[in-house]
Amino acid sequence: MQFAGPRTLLAVHAHPGDESTSTGGMLAHYARTGARTVVVTCTNGEFDDAPGGAMPGEVGHHPKAVAAHRRAELQAACDALSITDLELLGYHDSGHTGEVPEGGFCTIPVETAAGRLAALIEHYQPQVVVTHYSSHRDHMHVIRVAKLAVYRTGIPAKLYLTAKDGSTTIDISDVAEVKRKALQCHASQQVHGAFALEEHYFRALDTTGAPLPETDLFAGITTAGPDLPRW
Template sequence: MQFAGPRTLLAVHAHPGDESTATGGLLALYARRGVRTVVVTCTNGEFDDALSGAVPGEVGHHPQAVAAHRKAELQAAADALGITDLELLGYHDSGHTGEVPGGGFCTIPVETAAGRLAALVEHYRPQVVVTHYSTHRDHIHVNRVAKLAVRRTGIPAKLYLTAADGSTTIDISEVADVKRKALQCHASQQVHGAFALREHYFRAADTTGAPLPETDVFAGVTHHGPDLPRW
C-alpha cells in the first residue's frame, strides 16, 4: 500500500511512563531508523506515586504536583527515545482502583476522546498506530479510543496492541540502552531492572496484507519518502 512519506508511527498511551515501559524499544528503534515517532499521552498521571513515595490519599501526595513532575519525566523520556512529537490530551488519571475522580479519563465518552485523537491522526497521518491491551481501566479506555479514531479516520494501514506474545515480534537489542535510559527518566516510579530484548504486539487491524508472523510493523507499507534523518 502506497503512502506519502515520511513513515510515521503513532503510539497512544494512557499515562506518563507507558511510552517507555510498553513501547520504549519499538519507538527508539524506529526513531533511529528515520521514522517520525509521535506519542499521544492521554492523562497527566495525577494518581502515580509522589516523589516522596506517598501514594494517592496519603499525606504528602498532591495530585497537581505529581502531574507536573510526571509530565517533566515524560518529556525527558521522550527526548531519550528520540520522539519527534509529543501530544498531551490532559485528561485526569482515573487511578488503578477505587472511586474514579471527577473527569477521570475512563469516564470521558469514547466518542469525545476519539474525536480529539482522530484530529491528531489526521494531522500526522501515521501509517502505523500502536496502543495498549491490558486490564487497567485507563488502558481499556485508551484501547477503545484508539480503535475508534483509527476506524473513523481510515488513515492508518495498521493498528497494533501491546501483547505478552503476538503476531509481531520486534528485536530491540540494538536500542536496549536507549530504552533503559528512558525508563530511568521516570525516577519517581522507581522503574528499574531487566527487561526483555523483544517486544511483542498483536496486529489488530491491517490493510496491507503483509504475511504473519512479522518482525517489522511497517511490513507491507511503501511510501514516497523521505524519512527523517537517522540518529
C-alpha cells in the same frame, strides 16, 4: 501499499511512563531507523506515586504537583527515545481502583476522546498506530478510543496492541540502552530491572495483506516521501 512519507508511527498511551515501559524499545528502534514517531499521552498521571514515594491519599501526595512532575519525566523520556512529537490530551488519571475522580479519563465518552485523537491522526497521517493492552481501566479505555479514531479516519494501514506473545516481534537489542535511559527518566515510579530484548505486538487491523508473523510494524507499507535522518 504506497503512502506519502515519511514513515510515521503514532503511539497512544494512557499515562506518563507507559510509552517507555510498554513501547520504549520499539519507539527508539523506529526513531533510529528514520521513522517519525509521535507519542500521544491521554492523562496527566495524577494518581501515580509522588516523587517521595507517597501514594494517592497519603500525606505528601498532591495530585497537581504529581502531574507536573510526571509531565517533566515524560518529556525527558521522550527526549531520550528521540520522539519526534509529543501530544498531551490532559485528561485526569482515573486511578487503579476505587472511586473514579470527576473527569477521570475512563469516564470520558469514547466518541469525545476519539474525536481529539482522530484530529491528531489527520494531522500526522500515521501509517501505523500502536496502543497498549492491560486490565487497568484507563488502558482499556485508551484501546476503545484508539480503535474508534483509527476506524473513523481510515488513515492508518495498521493498528497494533502490545502483547506478551503476539503476531509481530520487534528486536530491540540495538536500542536497549536507550530504553533503559528512558525508564530511568521516570525516577518517581522506581522503574528498574532487566527487560526483554524483544517487544511483542498483536496486529488488530491491517489493510496491507502483509504475511504473519512479522518482524516489522511497517511490513507491507512503502512511502513516497523520505524518512527523517537516521541516528
